[in-house]
Structures are given as structure tokens and as C-alpha cells.
Amino acid sequence: TYERAFMALGGVLLVLCMAALVYATVAMGIHLPGRAGEIEPGKVFTTPPFDNPGVHQTGPNQYDVVIIGQAWRFHPTEIRVPVGAELNFIATTFDVIHGFHIEGTRVNMMLIPGQISRLTYRFRKPGEYLIICHEYCGAGHHNMYGKIIVE
Numbered sequence: 345t346y347e348r349a350f351m352a353l354g355g356v357l358l359v360l361c362m363a364a365l366v367y368a369t370v371a372m373g374i375h376l377p378g379r380a381g382e383i384e385p386g387k388v389f390t391t392p393p394f395d396n397p398g399v400h401q402t403g404p405n406q407y408d409v410v411i412i413g414q415a416w417r418f419h420p421t422e423i424r425v426p427v428g429a430e431l432n433f434i435a436t437t438f439d440v441i442h443g444f445h446i447e448g449t450r451v452n453m454m455l456i457p458g459q460i461s462r463l464t465y466r467f468r469k470p471g472e473y474l475i476i477c478h479e480y481c482g483a484g485h486h487n488m489y490g491k492i493i494v495e
């Protein structure tokens with residue numbers, strides 16, 4: 345009957361919607377923030393791995409990139425990574441909400457007090473990329489940027 349066909353269509357649309365959401369989350373790199381209470385914001389500089397921000401090799405072609413946002417800079421300000429390597433970004437904030445966006449890429453995270461943001465990315469092309477804070481974080485917001493050198 346028409347009614348059953350209509351219900352089936354509704355079910356198919358629902359599944360498509362969920363698939364689109366999963367695709368958006370995974371493939372497009374839309375970031376789902378971490379859990380609240382993962383880290384104490386005031387103690388990030390003494391809590392591993394944030395006590396040692398920067399690029400750390402974890403495998404043959406694999407690196408952790410540990411980042412802290414603080415009004416109004418990133419720690420570290422400048423990082424160097426190899427082209428093609430798997431980069432696991434691990435980031436948080438010391439104070440207020442910041443953004444972490446690498447221009448020209450899908451790397452786009454919110455840094456939320458108490459939470460750890462994670463995202464994996466590989467650069468296909470060498471070059472210099474600007475890192476910008478794209479969440480308003482106060483008077484120095486427009487000066488909050490960094491650089492990533494892919495070589």
C-alpha cells in the first residue's frame with residue numbers, strides 16, 4: 345500500500361540523515377569536543393601530555409601534536425611536521441574557549457576548558473600554514489595565531 349511505502353521512505357531518509365551526520369563528523373573532521381572534566385584547566389601546564397607541548401614522534405610515520413591555547417597565544421607558537429605523516433592533534437585550553445583552525449585544511453577544533461580535543465590529519469603538500477584562533481576570546485583574539493611548517 346501507499347502507506348507502507350511512505351513509512352519505508354521515512355525509514356530510508358532517517359538512515360540517510362544518520363549516515364550524513366556520521367560522514368560529516370568523521371570525514372569532514374567536524375570536531376566533537378571531549379568529555380567535561382578530562383583535565384583541570386588551571387593545571388594543564390603540569391598535566392601530561394600538556395606538560396610537554398609540541399610535536400612528538402609515536403610511530404614510524406606518526407606524531408602527537410600537543411597544543412595549549414591561552415589568551416592570547418598557542419603553545420607552541422610554531423611547529424614543524426613532516427609531509428604525509430599521521431598527525432594526532434591533542435589540544436586543550438588553559439583559560440577560556442579558543443579555536444584552533446589551520447587555514448586551508450579541515451583541521452578545526454574548539455578548545456574548551458576542562459576538555460581535550462582530538463583530531464587526526466595528514467598534510468599532502470609541504471608549505472607554511474597559518475593557525476588561527478577562530479573563537480572570540482577577548483581583546484587579543486585577533487592577535488592569536490601560530491604557524492605550522494610542513495616539510
Ligand code: CUA
Pocket residue numbers: 413414415416441442443477478479480481482484485486488
Ligand atoms: Cu583565542 Cu580567539
